[in-house]
Amino acid sequence: METIKITEVGPRDGLQNEKTILSTQDKFEFVTRLVESGAKHIELTSFVRKDRIPQMGDASELAAMVLPKFGSQVHFSCLTPNPKGYEAALASGFKEVAVFTATSESFTKKNINMTVLESFSSFQPIFDNANRDGIKVRGYISTVVSCPYEGKIEPSKTLEVAERLLEAGAYEISLGETIGVAVPTEIEALLEVILKKIPSSLINCHFHDTYGMAIANIKQALTMGIRSFDSSAGGLGGCPYAKGAAGNVATEDLVYFLTKEGYETGINLDSLVKVSQLMETKLNRYLNSRTYIAKKNVG
Amino acid sequence: METIKITEVGPRDGLQNEKTILSTQDKFEFVTRLVESGAKHIELTSFVRKDRIPQMGDASELAAMVLPKFGSQVHFSCLTPNPKGYEAALASGFKEVAVFTATSESFTKKNINMTVLESFSSFQPIFDNANRDGIKVRGYISTVVSCPYEGKIEPSKTLEVAERLLEAGAYEISLGETIGVAVPTEIEALLEVILKKIPSSLINCHFHDTYGMAIANIKQALTMGIRSFDSSAGGLGGCPYAKGAAGNVATEDLVYFLTKEGYETGINLDSLVKVSQLMETKLNRYLNSRTYIAKKNVG
Numbered sequence: 369m370e371t372i373k374i375t376e377v378g379p380r381d382g383l384q385n386e387k388t389i390l391s392t393q394d395k396f397e398f399v400t401r402l403v404e405s406g407a408k409h410i411e412l413t414s415f416v417r418k419d420r421i422p423q424m425g426d427a428s429e430l431a432a433m434v435l436p437k438f439g440s441q442v443h444f445s446c447l448t449p450n451p452k453g454y455e456a457a458l459a460s461g462f463k464e465v466a467v468f469t470a471t472s473e474s475f476t477k478k479n480i481n482m483t484v485l486e487s488f489s490s491f492q493p494i495f496d497n498a499n500r501d502g503i504k505v506r507g508y509i510s511t512v513v514s515c516p517y518e519g520k521i522e523p524s525k526t527l528e529v530a531e532r533l534l535e536a537g538a539y540e541i542s543l544g545e546t547i548g549v550a551v552p553t554e555i556e557a558l559l560e561v562i563l564k565k566i567p568s569s570l571i572n573c574h575f576h577d578t579y580g581m582a583i584a585n586i587k588q589a590l591t592m593g594i595r596s597f598d599s600s601a602g603g604l605g606g607c608p609y610a611k612g613a614a615g616n617v618a619t620e621d622l623v624y625f626l627t628k629e630g631y632e633t634g635i636n637l638d639s640l641v642k643v644s645q646l647m648e649t650k651l652n653r654y655l656n657s658r659t660y661i662a663k664k665n666v667g
Numbered sequence: 668m669e670t671i672k673i674t675e676v677g678p679r680d681g682l683q684n685e686k687t688i689l690s691t692q693d694k695f696e697f698v699t700r701l702v703e704s705g706a707k708h709i710e711l712t713s714f715v716r717k718d719r720i721p722q723m724g725d726a727s728e729l730a731a732m733v734l735p736k737f738g739s740q741v742h743f744s745c746l747t748p749n750p751k752g753y754e755a756a757l758a759s760g761f762k763e764v765a766v767f768t769a770t771s772e773s774f775t776k777k778n779i780n781m782t783v784l785e786s787f788s789s790f791q792p793i794f795d796n797a798n799r800d801g802i803k804v805r806g807y808i809s810t811v812v813s814c815p816y817e818g819k820i821e822p823s824k825t826l827e828v829a830e831r832l833l834e835a836g837a838y839e840i841s842l843g844e845t846i847g848v849a850v851p852t853e854i855e856a857l858l859e860v861i862l863k864k865i866p867s868s869l870i871n872c873h874f875h876d877t878y879g880m881a882i883a884n885i886k887q888a889l890t891m892g893i894r895s896f897d898s899s900a901g902g903l904g905g906c907p908y909a910k911g912a913a914g915n916v917a918t919e920d921l922v923y924f925l926t927k928e929g930y931e932t933g934i935n936l937d938s939l940v941k942v943s944q945l946m947e948t949k950l951n952r953y954l955n956s957r958t959y960i961a962k963k964n965v966g
Contacts (some may be wrong), residue, residue: 442842504756551927552886580920580957584883587851613961621879627849656955658879662847662912 372620373596375409375542375572376402378647380447381616382604384414384423388651392426396433398647402601405639409443411466411598415453431460439463445506449480452492458501465498466542467491468508469533471525473514475546479510479631488532495537505590507533508574512543513550513558516609523561529565540572545585547609548578552588568593575617578607582617583625590629593657597622602644602655618657620644637663668931672895673921674708674841674871675701677946679746680915681903683713683722687950691725695732697946701900704938706909710744710765710897714752730759738762744805746781750792756799764797765841766790767807768832770824771814774845778809778816794836806832807873812849812857815908822860829865839871841897844884846908847877851887858891867892874916877906881916882924889928896921901943901954917941917956936962 379399383390390398392596402410412434418425427446435444445464448454457465469487470476476484498505511518511527530541543558550558555573562571573589573596575582586597603618623635644655655661682689689697701709711733712856715847717724726745732741746762747753756764768786769775775783797804810817811825829840842857849857854872861870872888874881885896902917924935940962943954954960 457676549927551924553928577957578961579923580876580879580882581924583879584886584924585888587883607961609965610961611964613964614957618879624878625880626851628848629852658876658913662877662906662909665688665910665912666908 369630370595371632371634372626373409374407374633374635375411375445375596375598376407376601376619377411377574377598377616378402378600378602378604378619380411380414380424381598382600384421385605385608385615386423386651387624388653389423390650392429392433394452394650395426395430395443398643398650399434399438401643403438403442405634405643406635407661408634409445410500412444412446414447414449415456416447416449417604428456428460431462444522448494450490451497454494454497456550458497462503464506465494466506467494467533467538468510469503469529470510470515470546471529472511474517474519475511475515477639478517484529488536499537504539505537506540506542507536507538508542508544509533510544510546513545513554514547516547523558526558527561527565530562534566534570540570540596541566542572542574544574545576548576548581548607548614550585551581552584555585555588556592559589559594563592568595572596572598576596576602576607576612577617577621578610580614583621586617586622586625601640602647603657603661604644604655615655618660619654620657620659620663621652624659668929669894670931670933671925672708672871673706673712673918673932673934674744674872674895674897675706675900675918676710676897677701677899677901677903677918679710679713679723680897681899684904684907684914685950687952688722689949691732693949694725694729694926697942697949698733698737700942700945702737702741704942705932705934706741707933708744711743713748714745714755715746715748725783727755727759727790730761734760746794749789750796753793753796757796757802761802763803763805765805765807766793766832766837766861767809768828769809769814769819770828771810771817773816774810775816777816783828787835790835791836798836803838804836805839805841806835806837807841807843808817808832809843809845812844813846814852815846822857825857826860826864829861833865833869838863839869839895841871841873843873843941846876846878847875847906847913850880851882854884854887855891858888858893862891867894871895873897873899875900875906876913876916876920877909879913882920885916885921885924900939901946901959903943903946903954904955913955917954917959917960919956919962923958938951
């Protein structure tokens, strides 16, 4: 069976979009249980300003608990928006960091207060230092199909940004369909343009399930050769653009889908469901992954 | 743009699986709002024993309110499990009825207390009378991919049942993936067998979103030529086999998907969202269609 790389983004993309701020100890327990469930790639945290994103305020402390214990068996990454964040990530022992930009000028401006071009200049020192330090860099691109401010984004624009990130030294490009509005024909149109220039092995897809289209989009990407996807346990996190709506595609839904389609994920679904049950308790809210709910109630 | 036939099953398959029993007046309001939103095919009720399924106990009363008002502009159907139910449906003014069986002996036994073969004998008088009366008959087949008691069902078994229903006089076969466990490769395998013998124009797909696979399965069926799908407003109804889990694919998710994929449905999504909001109030529970939730909160 062919193996799919799943990057569990619950601890970062998930928790960053939850109202309840977990203690570092709770996060450690979450990550421990994810590792026990078979997660092999985990986006752990983000080195950002604590006053801006308090959910990620304990990045160094969390890394100090997690990396010595699990760093040899699991790939951990973290978001580094600037060289200062990169240095903190390096000091914390990360072997992989991620930089992020978007295809849309308005989104990049609102999200990181830069133009897309400026975001590249700001990354360059991170790529230079990472190259020197032997650290892998992942490049996130947000709003690859549609932007909440600009609407439809041309695939050629996404390709341009992806190529620049690869030239700068990224080892993988994560295509983020940030607002979860895309349908399979749009993913097909995007990937047709991307895959003419970039091998599928360098591309990851990061889908949100806001309108319930994530699994259909993943099927489309899978058909076109993509073998790397992001997801969050239980569908943790939400959509900042639609209160109460679904955010990242749930790892349970993804693992259920991939396993039944004949792929290997390395993740034990029953064990993962128990992790999400723990998170429901800690966050004091119901998680809305379809597979999670069905499994939780059927056993 | 190509048009897709959507059969709205909320008033029957949806409400039958809700704990709260609505008044006939509330059901009439529901159906009125569905019609105003553009629904053209509505499964209205079921002529069953009131002591067995109290949610459908007002079939004749509801029909008497709905059919004279909307019967000329919308196709209404109802489930008729036996000749007695058929006579009641005919007396109520229906021009279309539906009979149901399954591919699995265990399921048919538990569900309608017959073998699959016996279910055919029991339908024959309905088909005979419908033929005499000029009434259309739709044939539902449950558990087309998997049975909660028997597990995996062979596509050839579903084909056999579908062919018998067509020979008996059904104008359309609805393939029901009753427990919502199937993934696209299974739908592909099923439809490959079915469509070798039966034209796609005679096949409807009825998917449940229990594990979040419904839209991906619909995309698969669409790719293979299916142009008729069942769904329920807001995802009304649930899964009798997993408490709290999703049931029928939500009409909102289906309409969102089809519209963005370039198909015509005739249904106004914003208007439909308001119908589901009304139903949330009447049923006193949150509906869990992804598109519904996103639309409700974004506007």
